[in-house]
Amino acid sequence: MARYGMALDYKNCINCKACEVACKEENGVELGAEKHRIWVGGNNPDGQWPLLDIASAAFMPSQCQHCDDAPCEEVCPTHATYYDENGVVRVNADKCILCSYCMNACPYDARYVDDRTMTVDKCTFCSDTRLARGETTTACQNTCPTKVRTFGDLDDPESEISELLRTREHFSLKSHLGTNPKLFYLT
Amino acid sequence: MSVEVSRRKFLQGSVALSVAGASAISATNLLSSEHTSENKSTNNRIPSTMTTQTSTGDAENVPFLCGICVNKCAGLARVENGIVTKLNPNPYFPKSRNMLCPRGNAGIQTLYDPDRLKYPMIRIGERGDGKYKRVTWDEAYEAILNGTDKFKGLKQILEEEEDNRATIAYCNGEGLSKEGFEVLVGEKIGSPNYVDEISICLETTLGGYVNTIGTYGEADLNNADYVVIAGANRAEAIITPDTMDMFKRTKGRGLKTIVLDPRFTNTAAKADRWYAINPGTDLAFVLALTYVVLKEELYDKEFASKHMEGFDDYKNHILSHNYTPEWAAKLTNISAKEIYKTAREFMAANSPIYYQGRRSVFSKNDFQLRRAMAIFQGLSGNLDKKGGIVYGEKLQLPKEDINAPMYGQAESRFDKEGIAIPSLKTGSWIVLRNMVLEGKNPYPLRVMLMRKHNPMSGVPNTKKTEAFLRKMDLNVMIDILPSDTTMFADVILPEASYLERTSPVASYGGLEPAIVQRKGAIKPLYETKTPEVIYKELAEKLSKPLWEITKKFDEDVQDDTEGMSEKEIEAYYEENGFNLADPWEKPVHEQNKERITEAFGEEAWAILDDKGVYYPNIDEYHKQLNPNEFQYYPEHKKNYTTQNEKLKVKCNLTNLTKKGVDSMPTWHDDYEFKVPAGKFRLVTGRHAQFTQSGTTNNLMLRDLIPTNYIWINNQMCDKMGIKFGDTVEVKSNIGKVTIMAYPTNKIAPNQIFMLHGFGGSSEHMEIASHNGANDALIIEDIIEPVYGAAVMHETNVEIRKV
Numbered sequence: 011m012a013r014y015g016m017a018l019d020y021k022n023c024i025n026c027k028a029c030e031v032a033c034k035e036e037n038g039v040e041l042g043a044e045k046h047r048i049w050v051g052g053n054n055p056d057g058q059w060p061l062l063d064i065a066s067a068a069f070m071p072s073q074c075q076h077c078d079d080a081p082c083e084e085v086c087p088t089h090a091t092y093y094d095e096n097g098v099v100r101v102n103a104d105k106c107i108l109c110s111y112c113m114n115a116c117p118y119d120a121r122y123v124d125d126r127t128m129t130v131d132k133c134t135f136c137s138d139t140r141l142a143r144g145e146t147t148t149a150c151q152n153t154c155p156t157k158v159r160t161f162g163d164l165d166d167p168e169s170e171i172s173e174l175l176r177t178r179e180h181f182s183l184k185s186h187l188g189t190n191p192k193l194f195y196l197t
Numbered sequence: 198m199s200v201e202v203s204r205r206k207f208l209q210g211s212v213a214l215s216v217a218g219a220s221a222i223s224a225t226n227l228l229s230s231e232h233t234s235e236n237k238s239t240n241n242r243i244p245s246t247m248t249t250q251t252s253t254g255d256a257e258n259v260p261f262l263c264g265i266c267v268n269k270c271a272g273l274a275r276v277e278n279g280i281v282t283k284l285n286p287n288p289y290f291p292k293s294r295n296m297l298c299p300r301g302n303a304g305i306q307t308l309y310d311p312d313r314l315k316y317p318m319i320r321i322g323e324r325g326d327g328k329y330k331r332v333t334w335d336e337a338y339e340a341i342l343n344g345t346d347k348f349k350g351l352k353q354i355l356e357e358e359e360d361n362r363a364t365i366a367y368c369n370g371e372g373l374s375k376e377g378f379e380v381l382v383g384e385k386i387g388s389p390n391y392v393d394e395i396s397i398c399l400e401t402t403l404g405g406y407v408n409t410i411g412t413y414g415e416a417d418l419n420n421a422d423y424v425v426i427a428g429a430n431r432a433e434a435i436i437t438p439d440t441m442d443m444f445k446r447t448k449g450r451g452l453k454t455i456v457l458d459p460r461f462t463n464t465a466a467k468a469d470r471w472y473a474i475n476p477g478t479d480l481a482f483v484l485a486l487t488y489v490v491l492k493e494e495l496y497d498k499e500f501a502s503k504h505m506e507g508f509d510d511y512k513n514h515i516l517s518h519n520y521t522p523e524w525a526a527k528l529t530n531i532s533a534k535e536i537y538k539t540a541r542e543f544m545a546a547n548s549p550i551y552y553q554g555r556r557s558v559f560s561k562n563d564f565q566l567r568r569a570m571a572i573f574q575g576l577s578g579n580l581d582k583k584g585g586i587v588y589g590e591k592l593q594l595p596k597e598d599i600n601a602p603m604y605g606q607a608e609s610r611f612d613k614e615g616i617a618i619p620s621l622k623t624g625s626w627i628v629l630r631n632m633v634l635e636g637k638n639p640y641p642l643r644v645m646l647m648r649k650h651n652p653m654s655g656v657p658n659t660k661k662t663e664a665f666l667r668k669m670d671l672n673v674m675i676d677i678l679p680s681d682t683t684m685f686a687d688v689i690l691p692e693a694s695y696l697e698r699t700s701p702v703a704s705y706g707g708l709e710p711a712i713v714q715r716k717g718a719i720k721p722l723y724e725t726k727t728p729e730v731i732y733k734e735l736a737e738k739l740s741k742p743l744w745e746i747t748k749k750f751d752e753d754v755q756d757d758t759e760g761m762s763e764k765e766i767e768a769y770y771e772e773n774g775f776n777l778a779d780p781w782e783k784p785v786h787e788q789n790k791e792r793i794t795e796a797f798g799e800e801a802w803a804i805l806d807d808k809g810v811y812y813p814n815i816d817e818y819h820k821q822l823n824p825n826e827f828q829y830y831p832e833h834k835k836n837y838t839t840q841n842e843k844l845k846v847k848c849n850l851t852n853l854t855k856k857g858v859d860s861m862p863t864w865h866d867d868y869e870f871k872v873p874a875g876k877f878r879l880v881t882g883r884h885a886q887f888t889q890s891g892t893t894n895n896l897m898l899r900d901l902i903p904t905n906y907i908w909i910n911n912q913m914c915d916k917m918g919i920k921f922g923d924t925v926e927v928k929s930n931i932g933k934v935t936i937m938a939y940p941t942n943k944i945a946p947n948q949i950f951m952l953h954g955f956g957g958s959s960e961h962m963e964i965a966s967h968n969g970a971n972d973a974l975i976i977e978d979i980i981e982p983v984y985g986a987a988v989m990h991e992t993n994v995e996i997r998k999v
Contacts, residue, residue, distance in 0.1 A: 157825040
């Protein structure tokens with residue numbers, strides 16, 4: 011039993027998308043540009059050449075926020091979406107009827123349809139693969155060139171992520187929605 | 198936060214693209230006859246799906262070195278039941294520091310690419326039409342030696358050329374087996390006409406730095422506090438450890454970062470300041486920085502007097518030429534105020550670095566630009582020390598002795614026209630090719646032996662490259678994919694990819710030196726063979742027949758062997774290196790073991806063979822610091838300072854004057870950036886998700902960047918009525934391409950940009966074929982005057998919506 015979360019030192023992100031590829035290869039995610047569990051959002055810089063606003067061109071790695079109060083879980087009519095014993099928001103593909111309520115409910119747009127199984131798929135924190143083998147990092151964290159991510163147990167005060175959240179300022183995405191995400195962006 | 202977090206990714210989804218999805222792959226051609234698809238596999242060594250979820254069962258983790266680009270990151274291949282299911286970073290290699298980039302992660306898709314070359318093949322159609330016949334390895338070697346009804350073999354050609362080995366030219370791509378091909382064709386077969394990626398890449402950068410400070414060096418970005426990064430796009434052209442070190446400390450976190458690039462790159466997005474410099478005018482910028490520093494006496498005086506040779510000459514030169522920021526502002530598009538600020542900040546910083554850069558040659562003045570950059574670094578005194586450009590150390594491997602035969606009939610290389618300092622080793626691609634096309638070669642050049650190299654995409658002016666290849670009597674290609682160049686080969690030898698072979702050990706120097714070994718994660722797929730086995734078998738096939746030709750024409754050999762018995766002649770053949778196969782008597786893994794054991798002992802070999810990485814005291818030094826970081830060497834063991842008194846910065850290279858090269862970096866009027874009205878300057882570059890043409894058939898990467906677009910200034914697009922996704926024709930003096938438009942504010946109104954490597958013409962690469970535009974079709978084949986390296990950013994083009 012743990013309460014898994016992730017801290018993202020997002021200013022390190024160079025939008026290389028190594029995380030996205032590692033995730034797809036590790037978890038056997040379907041190929042296709044729109045089929046991905048994690049991604050990097052990027053803004054075009056504001057302004058006109060050559061007076062561009064550098065600060066507006068930040069990169070934002072994103073994925074399922076593993077909310078403690080997940081709207082996707084609330085709306086699922088078949089309880090296909092559930093919290094596992096480690097607080098990870100999961101989808102039971104056998105129960106999913108592809109009503110897509112969860113996709114509409116998710117404020118983070120973190121879900122997509124796996125066309126092979128015709129069910130909704132999303133980030134699992136590598137629960138079926140790396141964590142199941144006893145590894146302590148997710149594929150995205152492990153491969154990252156600039157080491158954006160730190161995954162770990164929020165309930166363990168000794169964990170690296172707990173230490174980071176105690177010592178670094180951070181924010182959550184769309185915190186006003188009250189979803190209580192377990193992804194934390196370090197500033 | 199106003200940052201976009203939507204999964205709808207930039208550039209994707211807005212335009213319907215005809216990119217084949219995984220399930221749409223079909224077996225349509227001979228080269229791809231043994232296909233995998235989403236649902237069935239004809240070979241149990243090939244995974245049945247494009248991506249495979251890793252299991253929780255048993256797996257081997259085989260240390261490999263990535264072969265997707267030149268950087269060589271270390272990884273561990275997870276192998277389950279003989280199938281590679283995942284590539285993970287190897288935490289032991291100090292250079293790549295436990296990371297794999299997107300391309301490294303996607304290497305599995307190259308290994309299992311359905312379009313891979315699977316069998317040896319012989320051309321049965323005309324060159325370029327892609328018609329080949331599957332043959333056995335021996336039949337392929339036989340065709341190289343004796344030809345077919347479609348092409349001549351080496352034996353006949355060398356007979357006709359009376360054993361002039363220089364009639365054979367060869368080209369080679371970067372990699373751990375590169376040297377072996379040079380040994381085979383250069384040293385053993387005896388061809389002097391070698392060209393490779395150097396003359397279309399970083400030749401002037403290396404030359405400029407080595408001639409000025411004695412090394413290209415390593416930028417210690419972990420400890421620097423100020424960096425000027427000009428024309429190097431480390432967020433997208435990933436180099437380790439530079440990329441990793443740099444971006445952990447940008448954005449007000451210790452490393453002030455000034456980016457100069459004609460376009461706004463991902464590196465610019467991480468900068469404190471971005472200067473949209475005019476292409477090819479970096480030299481004016483550096484000269485003006487130097488002017489400020491010398492005029493205001495901001496330089497490290499003690500360092501200058503101790504280590505800078507010709508300092509007074511250079512000071513006079515810069516000041517007397519009046520290279521003021523006001524002068525440079527007009528040329529560079531960077532204001533004088535910003536130049537003053539950068540110069541002063543640089544010298545006030547504790548550990549400033551003017552980043553050396555790498556990549557292609559920008560402009561004709563590139564050699565002098567690199568010299569000026571190296572000297573400017575010297576002025577800060579921040580060389581050979583922590584936080585500066587450091588020299589590092591290298592762990593020496595035992596030298597391998599090659600018994601290279603002497604061929605009396607072999608002529609020397611000729612690709613020297615228009616070059617001040619012709620390179621004897623790597624030559625000039627453009628000059629070699631163009632001299633042959635213009636009939637300026639002093640003897641017939643008739644054979645092209647090629648490996649892992651795609652000059653149809655990489656060398657400017659594809660039409661000329663095609664004409665050059667068509668002119669040859671015999672073309673041979675060793676590669677893993679049927680590239681555009683492969684389609685001009687008469688014999689194709691399929692090589693095992695980097696995940697299927699154990700490669701010769703390599704030593705990487707620097708602050709934290711290490712030795713690495715790539716081990717084959719799986720056995721070669723299909724009928725492919727490892728490069729060293731191909732070299733050996735080809736050498737065995739050619740050795741005796743070519744020896745007969747040497748005996749017939751080579752008077753030195755005839756004199757030496759006169760009166761000898763058959764047995765004595767055989768001994769002479771062996772002793773003098775005419776047995777072409779002798780370097781490959783032992784398999785690679787065995788050679789590695791011998792070399793490492795000899796140099797570092799048995800324990801070192803055991804560590805290397807197990808971990809893929811070795812350096813002295815690795816067991817003691819290597820520590821995990823936190824989930825993301827490792828210690829490779831303790832701080833006091835890093836090679837920050839190695840030169841001390843030996844360190845020299847050569848400001849004035851007077852011997853260059855004899856060669857017609859400026860002895861000190863000097864601006865000339867013809868360096869000015871000029872674009873006629875109605876035209877655009879073409880700039881090219883890299884992307885984090887692609888390595889030139891080598892990865893354009895990779896499905897995983899194709900999801901990230903479906904094609905290359907042409908960047909056109911958005912306001913210019915408004916005037917021209919061009920919208921995102923419109924097809925435009927781009928035309929230069931030498932050719933034209935069509936490509937989709939990407940209107941953007943990230944580029945100047947008189948410039949356009951396109952990613953290099955797209956627009957392949959080989960029909961046998963289903964995903965890459967005819968997707969996007971090949972920039973080599975329109976980049977003019979201009980060389981810089983020092984080494985004859987290809988200049989990539991001096992082509993003006995016209996564009997129109999079609």
